[in-house]
Amino acid sequence: MTDLRDAAMSSKAWPFEEARRVLKRYQKQAPEKGYVLFQTGYGPSGLPHIGTFGEVARTTMVRRAFEQISDIPTKLICFSDDMDGFRKVPTNLPMQEELKEDLNLPLTKVRDPFGTHAGFAQHNNARLCAFLDSYGFEYEFASATDYYTSGKFDEALLIALERFDKIQEIMLPTLGAERQETYSCFLPVSPKTGHVLQVPTLERNVAKGTIVYQEPDGEKIEIPVTGGNVKMQWKPDWAMRWAALGVDYEMSGKDLIDSVTQSSKICRALGARPPESLSYELFNDEQGQKISKSKGNGLSMEEWLRYAAPESLQYFMYLKPKTAKRLYFDVIPKAVDEYHQQLRAFPGQDLKAQLNNPVYHLHGQDAPQSDMVVPFSMLLNLASASSAEDKDTMWGFIAKYAPEASAETHPNLDQAAGFAVRYFNDFVKPTKTYRAPTDQERAALQDLADALRSEEAALAAIAKKNAAMGNDDALPTADFSDDDFLQSVVFAVGKNHGFEPLRDWFTAIYEVLLGASQGPRFGGFIALYGVAETIALIERALAGELI
Structure with missing residues (x-):
């Protein structure tokens, strides 16, 4: 254990770097609450998407890394902002017209267009939890509606009421002139309509724990800030939650850097230390646009799992969180193959290399063996x-x-x-788009088919290439079941037909035979598909039957 901890304390793997920042918070004494709290936030205004999963997966990686370098207990809360007002109807939902009737209600009061739960947020929360559970994540789900209405936030809300002016001083300079006139860090939940209202706070009574605001119909109403009668605005809400729960670590997207800055200031104004944070780059769809719950663009978690095992998705999430990545279907095959490459490398690595291997942050030291003998x-x-x-x-x-x-x-x-x-x-x-071969490619493909008909012909192709290159090395042993030998034959035929650069020869193979601009190591493909089958494929291509 000592060797592992020492290696982890010096590892350059990003989860260990993050974990060491968290540990510095408690160099002098352990947390009073008895554990280090990691948190992820989720807005259930739309269906859960893969970015939400990525945040939980990455935070879990940091949590596990922390547990390698410290004996302080840890906890992960997945917090759903399900008391937010329903401001717009996501375009990827059914019942568009009906949902418009629920605008401005708390998300837990919005009807479930899928008819499975008491509300829209409850449906989305359940989908998220089911998915996280299927991965075996250890977390505690938390609902903003529950925390506000049950009184779990009451103490923090009363402190926010007392320090209302300080919060306003932090927020108002970040807003436009018109917004400054009406902004309040408290959003009343109307006892008349149930709507989450964005209205000014007209009066405050710290002793009573109440605020006064004006309803859209002109009536002034006094309500307590406790018990779920108000919800805080986004940035003050984030800060209040950090302070109330004692959050030690929370990562967020690059688009929220300013929110982190302002919320951290508010958290300090509430008398608490803001958490350590990591700003990660955003995922883009195939058009280079940021993926969005409301647009429903990019990949969903379910879509990824339709085409690949869960571990490949976790592997993808591990890679360079501070680098923007295109998140669309074509990244899946690459992620699968890279994941298994790392699995195969893991057993032969020393401890330092293992801690830098992505699979360690998915599986720990009990990484499974890869059985993918075919990529x-x-x-x-x-x-x-x-x-x-x-x-x-x-x-x-x-x-x-x-x-x-x-x-x-x-x-x-x-x-x-x-x-x-x-x-x-x-x-x-x-x-798939097949094309006809050029005259040069046609001659080369015919020679490749001929070279595959017999070991003598294959060796003759290699000998011809060697002679042209002035290479007098002995010929390899002919073996049509060997990937490397077959690759040598393909390579030799391309050289013999003057392809420069040689990658043009392989591009021609892929485009003419497979209908794609890139493909596998072709010697390995021949061994897998079969020599006779490859000859037949070439003959069909030369006959124009694939176009």
Whole structure:
């Protein structure tokens, strides 16, 4: 344990760097509340999206890293801002007209357009929790509606009432002149309409714990700030929650940097220390636009899991949180293959390297073994070349390539084969564009087919390439089941036909034979798909049957 802690204290992996910042808060004494509190926030104004999951996954990574360097207990709260007013109807929801009738109600009072829960926020909260539970995250779910109405925030709200002027002094300079005239850090919940009102605070009574405001119909009403009668504005609310709960760490998107700054000032005005924070870059969709719950653009968590195992999504979330990433379907195959590459590397690494390996931050030291003897990208190309409609078809090829593998002994590979068929049919097949070969490419493809017909012809192609390059090395052992030998044959044919740079030859192979601009290491593909099958594929392409 000592060696692990020492290594973790010097690791450059970002979760350990974040964890060490949290630990500095308690160098002199442990927290009075008895634990270090990590928090993630979620606004249930729209369906949960993958960015929400990413925040929980990344915060969990920092929490686990903290537990490697400290014996102080930890807790993670996933907090839902479900008392916010419903300001606009997300375009990706049913019952658009009906939902407009619920505008300005707290999200927990908005009807559930899916008819499964008491309210829209409850539906979204349940979906989020179900997904987080399926990943095995350890967290405590918290509802703003519950915390406000049950009195859990009452003490902090009374302090905010007492220090109202200080909060206003922090917020007003950040607002436009017109907004300054009406801004109040307290949002009354109208006893008449149930709406969350954005109206000025006309009077305050600290001794009674009340405020006075004016209803839209002109009536002045006095209500307590406790018991769920008011909700705080976004930035003061964030600060009040930090102060009330003693939050030690919370990360947020780059678009909230100013909010973090202002909320931190308010938190100090309330007499508490703001948490350590990390501003991460945002996810963009395929058009380069920020993903949004209200737009429903980008990937949903469920969509990712339709095409890949959960661990690949966690791996994607680990990578460079301060770098903007395109989050669309085409990132999935790369994430799957990289995740398994890291799994394969993990057992042979020393402790320092293991702590820097992303899979450590997903699995700890008990990282599973990878059984992906065929990369996911290769499975996709196999599905393409074989027009596979199910994973049984895929296994017909996999079993010849890796006879020791089976669905029972290689469950991840079996699952990936099914994902590959689904991904191919949904995304690759509709966009595949084959082209006819040029004269140079046609001659080279014909030679490649001929070289694959016999070991003698294959060795002759390699010998011809060697002679042209002045290479007098001995020829390799011919073996049509060996990826490297087959790659040498493909390489030699390209050289013999004068492709410069040689990548133009491989691009031609992908575009003519697979209908894509890029593809797998082609020697490995031949070994997987089969030599005879590859010859037949080339012949079909040369006959114009693929176009």
